[in-house]
Amino acid sequence: MEETGKYQQILEAAIELFSERGFESTSIQDIAQWAGVAKGTVYLYFKSKDDLMKQVYEYCYEMDIKACEKEVDQEKNAVDKLCRRMDNIIEYLLSHPKEARIEQMYRVVLSGKKTLPYYQEEMYQAIRGVVEEGIEKKELRDMPSSLLTQIYYGIANGLYHGFQDQPGLWEEREIKEQCHQLIKDSMAGRNS
Amino acid sequence: MEETGKYQQILEAAIELFSERGFESTSIQDIAQWAGVAKGTVYLYFKSKDDLMKQVYEYCYEMDIKACEKEVDQEKNAVDKLCRRMDNIIEYLLSHPKEARIEQMYRVVLSGKKTLPYYQEEMYQAIRGVVEEGIEKKELRDMPSSLLTQIYYGIANGLYHGFQDQPGLWEEREIKEQCHQLIKDSMAGRNS
Amino acid sequence: MEETGKYQQILEAAIELFSERGFESTSIQDIAQWAGVAKGTVYLYFKSKDDLMKQVYEYCYEMDIKACEKEVDQEKNAVDKLCRRMDNIIEYLLSHPKEARIEQMYRVVLSGKKTLPYYQEEMYQAIRGVVEEGIEKKELRDMPSSLLTQIYYGIANGLYHGFQDQPGLWEEREIKEQCHQLIKDSMAGRNS
């Protein structure tokens, strides 16, 4: 952690500790210590603890988005896009458990504030776009797109938890195919 | 709130405030004030703030479990049991948003601690029991039961979020049936 | 300092330390220690350090006002009123040097803020009232009353400093009479 810049050191220390202990239970002191800098140094790079929290979340979120959209556009059908994206989601979450936890935590906090519902976020909108298009083309179930989007999200999340418990499963080709089939069956339904 | 016992008063005040402001941002003072008792009184009924948190969570969780299991046993098939349970889940969560938030928050905290994975909980085990039996009887998809259980959980959660955004939807009979169909398609797959 | 209430203890500790080290250089910790209470206790009686500062000032100011107005009304003439008041002022300031310093300090701070000019204070207005009446009755010099009031204030202050350096002087009857004569000559001028 010595060779990267101080900003990155602090950010990574924060990810480590926030994900482990939660936002409130992690002190700036702890973060500074873990990052190997003095307490005051944190404030050279971040305006406040809130600012640090926000930047940590945004950093994680950006990584997540970028990872999840990889090669999605190469697929033509809605179902295929959703399967590909789900592979990406799980791949990313399993390889970045700390970042995943931070996103989760931050969203719970956000969901308490009326101002910015989390579903207005980029990723939600991206998925919803695919879902709406799929519904229009009759590739997907004819349900309210918001509901279908949330269901997709929920399945992805459920799968993540499932694979988290038994990491080996995700490596098995057969399992992955079963999951794809499940996605298809749930999202497309009788249309398939 | 005056006629119930002090214990209940404090518990309800805690539910109210924890769900609104989060655990760390709610002080014992706030809770005591809301409950209409003195700060010291809280410590007559709860060993510490952590203990209060835990009891609050457990209280919410118990209510949740009880509500979700209602009439589930009247169904015969695995799919029907799961549908019935899902109706209960959504019904409960929508009518108890505060309790829902507290369960959510507490699980995020718990998930950080390796000691007590949340899937060892009663509700998870109950669902898993149904799922395993369903798989055995070929009523459900032949997938690892843990995975299928998590997926079911995820769908229920997704639906909750969806209906939370548009509460009116849940009242529509057609929508509910679509949801049941979706549960069936995802959990039973080609078997159906 | 043990027998009085905590509020008074803290107030007196603050007077002691503020007058000795200044507002900014005195920490709440210092005050608590001097008062023989815990840091947190200070915040049971004062909302913040600023609040403590303000209450300390107001306490000193009230004492000052009360002391300075003693028996002033028994005098008929403006000059006599001013002399009597000046005796009171000096008497008070000499016997309450700490409180005097606090008033001084606070006014210097206040004078930096445009909002509440210190001359709108009670004591200033009281003196100005006497001065204006005196001018009207031709007992005092025909000068702008604001100016004459400030001059009176200045003389009183000067005398205080003078007597502070040589406290014995104030005890001498002759000196006191000289001072009264000086007040008369300066405030009444040729009218006398």
Next chain:
Amino acid sequence: MEETGKYQQILEAAIELFSERGFESTSIQDIAQWAGVAKGTVYLYFKSKDDLMKQVYEYCYEMDIKACEKEVDQEKNAVDKLCRRMDNIIEYLLSHPKEARIEQMYRVVLSGKKTLPYYQEEMYQAIRGVVEEGIEKKELRDMPSSLLTQIYYGIANGLYHGFQDQPGLWEEREIKEQCHQLIKDSMAGRNS
């Protein structure tokens, strides 16, 4: 502020900010920024913040002294000297409000420390010299010179405050003459 030396730039920035916000509320960072230099540079010219404060005060004090003594020696009588000096004092203070505030603030701080009573200062001694000589020559009241000096000081200060509130007054010839008469009456008394 660019063409003068760094030392002067910093000094002037300090005068500006100290007079506006007070000593403690002005950071070295603020001063450096206002002066257009780096924080470290301040420490090339001043040993510490305290040192800067002291030099700022001394700078203001020197200006004050120089301004106040202008043409005082042209007068023969003690009273005239005192009047002339008072004109200078007020003229200076009104035209240098920032420097005036700094002197004021610093003296309040100093007056708390027993080590260096401010009356041992040059200006005090200069006035006292005039006063003592005047008393000796029976031009002034026969009172302890220290007292009379402090009174003179007090009057000057009072006038300053008076004119500060109504700057227009100081321009009126008649007012100025009234002030001179007042000085004469107070300092010389029946001797005049």
Next chain:
DNA sequence: GATGAATGAGCCTTCATTCAT
């Protein structure tokens, strides 16, 4: 049982000062 005054550990944040570049 009930109270709330008192405590003090611990948090976030600021800022004078240093020093390698």
Next chain:
DNA sequence: CATGAATGAAGGCTCATTCAT
């Protein structure tokens, strides 16, 4: 000379917890 990143001591304030009444 000049810089500004880095430091860490210190301060204001909050709050979980205790305990005498």
